[in-house]
Amino acid sequence: MEYIVVCLVAVLVSALTLFSGFGLGTVLMPAFALFFSVPVAIAATAVVHLANNIFKVLLVGRKADWGVVVRFAIPGAIAAFIGAALLNLFAHLTPLYTYQLVGREHNVTVVKLVIGILILGFALFELLPRFRRLSFDRKYLPLGGLLSGFFGGLSGNQGALRSAFLIKTGMEKEAFIGTGTVSAVIVDVARILVYGLSFYTSKVDDLAGTWALVLAATLAAFFGAFMGKRMVKTITLGAIQLIVGIMLIMIGLGMASGLF
Secondary structure, eight states: OHHHHHHHHHHHHHHHHHHHSOOHHHHHHHHHHTTSOHHHHHHHHHHHHHHHHHHHHHHHGGGOOHHHHHHHHHHHHHHHHHHHHHHHHHHTSOOSEEEEETTEEEEEOHHHHHHHHHHHHHHHHHHOHHHHTOOOOGGGHHHHHHHHHHHHHHHSOOHHHHHHHHGGGOOOHHHHHHHHHHHHHHHHHHHHHHHHHHHHHHTOTTSGGGHHHHHHHHHHHHHHHHHHHHHTTTSOHHHHHHHHHHHHHHHHHHHHTTOO
């Protein structure tokens, strides 16, 4: 069942995130969290996210604006270290609340509550026109990198802020997608280094069981990105924002309440 759920989510959301700038990590992580602890789910998702973005770099990376990448992604990588370290701190705190529902025990933990609230906040970027049109001047690229990288390291949610800061750079659509993808790879590498060090030092029990599932999800995400590339000229950004926004609300509520 875990292979069906995780791989199906990876295919669908990988195609969507090629356009909207985010979605894969945000939606795939709760699918992993159904079968593994939240920190392991975030790290496993980060590996799939990185592999998928490397694949997308091969598809669209040649269009990237490397001047923008340097100004945006280097601060993002530094902030990703901090966000990932903070995630590790939250993961070791005791649950805030425990309750029974349909014969199962659910825990509201600090890490689930924080990530759930962040996901709900990022859903606003997809659903509300005011936030959907939010953009920042080119001079704020380093600040955007810091914010995007920090939230990427903490929860895997980085694309909404990345898109808001990159959209005003005046790049063509292909350059915008390529620049965002290259920037995401740099942040992914930074946060995976922290996750890996954390798991090595704390000897996480359920880490070994994720690798086959990570590989399957990665291949599924490759297929989704390939299909998304074929649809890039026909699909509308507004439709994708609506789909992703609705999914984010459902996932955010589930994470914050301890259901996932």
